[in-house]
Amino acid sequence: MDLPTRDPIPPGTLDMLILKTLSRSEESHGFEIAESIHRASGSVLRVEEGSLYPALQRMLVKGWIIGEWGRTADNRRARYYRLTPAGRKQLETEVEAYRRVSEAIGLILQPG
Amino acid sequence: MDLPTRDPIPPGTLDMLILKTLSRSEESHGFEIAESIHRASGSVLRVEEGSLYPALQRMLVKGWIIGEWGRTADNRRARYYRLTPAGRKQLETEVEAYRRVSEAIGLILQPG
DNA sequence: TCGTCTAACATAGTCTATCTATGTAATGGA
DNA sequence: TCCATTACATAGATAGACTATGTTAGACGA
Numbered sequence: 001m002d003l004p005t006r007d008p009i010p011p012g013t014l015d016m017l018i019l020k021t022l023s024r025s026e027e028s029h030g031f032e033i034a035e036s037i038h039r040a041s042g043s044v045l046r047v048e049e050g051s052l053y054p055a056l057q058r059m060l061v062k063g064w065i066i067g068e069w070g071r072t073a074d075n076r077r078a079r080y081y082r083l084t085p086a087g088r089k090q091l092e093t094e095v096e097a098y099r100r101v102s103e104a105i106g107l108i109l110q111p112g
Numbered sequence: 113m114d115l116p117t118r119d120p121i122p123p124g125t126l127d128m129l130i131l132k133t134l135s136r137s138e139e140s141h142g143f144e145i146a147e148s149i150h151r152a153s154g155s156v157l158r159v160e161e162g163s164l165y166p167a168l169q170r171m172l173v174k175g176w177i178i179g180e181w182g183r184t185a186d187n188r189r190a191r192y193y194r195l196t197p198a199g200r201k202q203l204e205t206e207v208e209a210y211r212r213v214s215e216a217i218g219l220i221l222q223p224g
Numbered sequence: 225t226c227g228t229c230t231a232a233c234a235t236a237g238t239c240t241a242t243c244t245a246t247g248t249a250a251t252g253g254a
Numbered sequence: 255t256c257c258a259t260t261a262c263a264t265a266g267a268t269a270g271a272c273t274a275t276g277t278t279a280g281a282c283g284a
Binding site for chain 3: 011029030031049050052053054056057072074076077078079
Binding site: 123141142143161162164165166168169184186188189190191 | 259260261262263264265269270271
């Protein structure tokens with residue numbers, strides 16, 4: 001029983017989580033982003049690669065992030081992503097909507 | 113511009129919201145459930161009929177709710193649903209998972 | 225230098241769940 | 255008799271995350 005605690009990413013929140021993760025690091029490559037989300041969530045959430053990379057592609061196309069090929073510390077190829085101003089704006093929008101809906105659900109779940 | 117404030121139901125939460133709504137009323141028919149969710153959410157969330165009725169069907173099949181045809185106050189046909197013990201258990205499970213994931217996302221969204 | 229391992233990226237296809245659009249039946253009122 | 259409304263129902267579209275699989279290139283031991 002050493003499987004790590006782990007829930008799937010709720011549909012609709014992945015972009016927000018990636019954007020938020022990028023917002024607090026100068027730049028990151030894919031694996032770093034996934035690890036970062038896992039760690040920052042207290043090991044509750046894990047992004048699968050099959051979700052992560054398509055999401056990064058979509059966000060590149062939308063102009064929310066830019067990506068540049070580079071080298072990791074141990075000299076491997078990796079694509080480094082960073083937020084654009086549009087991405088920062090999008091993050092704000094998504095967090096706002098997330099909080100609104102979250103509070104609404106909280107109201108419904110209240111005991112009573 | 114009198115469109116009511118309204119966000120879509122986040123995927124994966126509809127069953128929980130319906131179960132919770134039923135848990136606080138002896139019994140309700142479909143329209144009442146939808147109105148109840150809308151009202152209890154502070155008019156933020158609205159369940160579309162095309163989501164509501166299929167969800168009720170699924171939950172009938174799973175044995176989480178039972179439904180009986182009856183009459184509304186103004187003598188219209190309506191199907192009245194109520195929770196089963198299994199439905200009550202399911203509600204607990206879903207709320208627990210929802211809170212766990214919610215907190216995890218909250219951690220990630222923390223400023224810093 | 226050979227062979228294997230792994231990191232990192234990529235994508236096709238599937239699945240789940242909500243939404244839009246549409247339709248039915250039944251009741252009450254004009 | 256005709257129409258509006260309530261309540262239920264369902265087909266099809268759509269979105270988004272998952273599983274499964276594949277590719278590439280560098281690391282590293284023998």
